[in-house]
Amino acid sequence: MTLKGVLFGLVSVAAAGISQASAQTVKIGWINSYSGFLAQAGDQMEKGLNLYIKLHTKDLPPGVKVEFVRRDDTAAPEVGKRVAQELITRERVQLLMGIVASPVAAAVAPLTAEAKVPLVITNAGGVAITRISPYVVRFSFTQWHTALPIGAWSVKQGWKRGFSAVADFIPGHDAEGAFVKGFTDAGGQMLGTVRFPPATADYAPFVQRIKDAKPDVAFVWVPAGPAATAILKAIKDLGVREAGINVVSTHDLLPDEELPNIGAFGAGILTAGNYSTMGVRPANQAFLKAWDEEYKGKAIPNFTSVAAWDAASAVFDLIKKTNGKFTGDEAMKYFATVKLDSPRGPIAIDPATRDIIQDIYIRRSEMKDGKLINTDIDTMKAVKDPWKELNPPK
Structure with a gap:
């Protein structure tokens, strides 16, 4: 080989070494309920994340890649804790994201404090989760964001x-406590409460308790998804509303993806929520077009879906600002400054609590052009988590 060829080879090797050294792959552990009774909610969350990744990977800095390492928590706390541990210790992820169920998030949160690996929550609404670890930030909501306002509004x-009837696990307990607080502080009187297994298929006995109590208003909470259709069908079959009982809830009872299954018997129910596909906002119209x-x-x-989209937006912004090189503490410091124009409206992270600040909408469900929709009738601006x-x- 000539001297010129040797020198060319050495330069090529050196250039390749520089290229490899400058390349940066950010590993993110994505924990979702791909199976179990929350799989439908998990699918909604997955679609929101995947859409953002597809549209915005091109916006990452040159040489920076994002690798999502995905795990199924089966909606079970012990499984969620195990897969989180694997992601932290074996996969060496820089961030954890996702989690549908509050009990799973509560099980995972202590691990983040030990490892100083942030957890970016995209659904789990258990009110106390962000207090378990200083490395938890939430982009979704708490049940107090939505249930307390609908109690006072009622x-x-x-x-x-x-009267309240809720699923017997963390978010149901939070929803019940928040509604009762809002309702009684505004001058209402609770006639009773009932809790039921979160994965039950038979709501009739619990709905009958509502009807027998004869309240003016019943607050009903179930996990978003097929449970919403099932309990509303029981409410219809037992003639609760025909008995003069008004039904209210959070957005979990009338999630947009379940409205076609619920249909006309879901009309006339009042809910409080942070998002509806009917929201007329430029960011929402662009999101729906892409969707x-x-x-x-x-x-x-x-x-x-929107919470996953927003969390991905914040994480991608973090990666762009740091060129993919950040510590857990630096990530948490950044998240405390986040302000986004979301499809749901303006959102920010409260630096004191690491929980979201967002608008909450009171919505009335109604039939329009043969379809059940949620229509915003009132807005509460920049709501912080009331429980905190x-x-x-x-």
């Missing part, structure tokens, strides 16, 4: 006697 309608182009009418986004304001750290 009393303003002249409905003074209330329809990707999923071609085979899926309808809901609040879970009512229960400051000791």
Whole structure:
């Protein structure tokens, strides 16, 4: 080989070494419920994440890649904790994202404090989860964001006697507590409460308890998905609303993707939520256009899809600002500054609580052009998690 050839080879090797050294792959552990009773919610979350990745990977800095290492928590806390541990210790992820179920998030959160690996929650709404670890930030909501406002709003309608029926696990307990607080503080009186297994298929006995109590208003909470259709069918079959009982809830009872299954018997119910496909906002119209182009009418986004989209937006911004090189502490410092124009409206992260600040909408369900829709009738601006304001750290 000539001297010129040797020198050319050495230069090529050196250039390749520089290229490899400058390349950066950010590994993110994505924990979702691909199976179990929350699989439908998990699918909504997955679609929101995947759409953002597809549209915005091109926006990453040159040489920076993002690798999502995906795991199924089966909606079980012990499984979620195990896969999170694997992602942290074996896969060496820089971030954890996702989690549908609050019990799973509560099981995972202590691991983030030990490893100083941030957890970016895209659904789990258990109110106390962000207090378990300083490395948890939430882009979804808490049940107090939505259930307390609908409780206070109910009393303003002249409905003074209330009853609640909720699924018996963390988010159901939070929803019940928040509704009761909002309702009683506004002057309402609770006639009773009932809890049922979160994966039950028979809601009739619990709905009958509502009817027998004869309240002015019943607050009903189930996990978003098929459970919403099932409990609303029981409400219809037992004639609860025909008995003069108003039904209210959070957006979990009337999620957008379930409205075609619910149909006309879901009309006239009042809910509080942070997102509806009917929201008239430029960011929402752009999101829905991209969604329809990707999923071609085979899926309808809901609040879970949007939370995953927003969290991905914040994570990609972090990667762009740091060129993919950041510590857990640096990531958490960045998340405390996040402000986004989301499909659901303006959102920000409260630096004091690491929970989301967002608009909450009171919606009335109604039939329009043969379809059940949620129509916003009132807006509460820039709502912080009320529970944290009512229960400051000791």
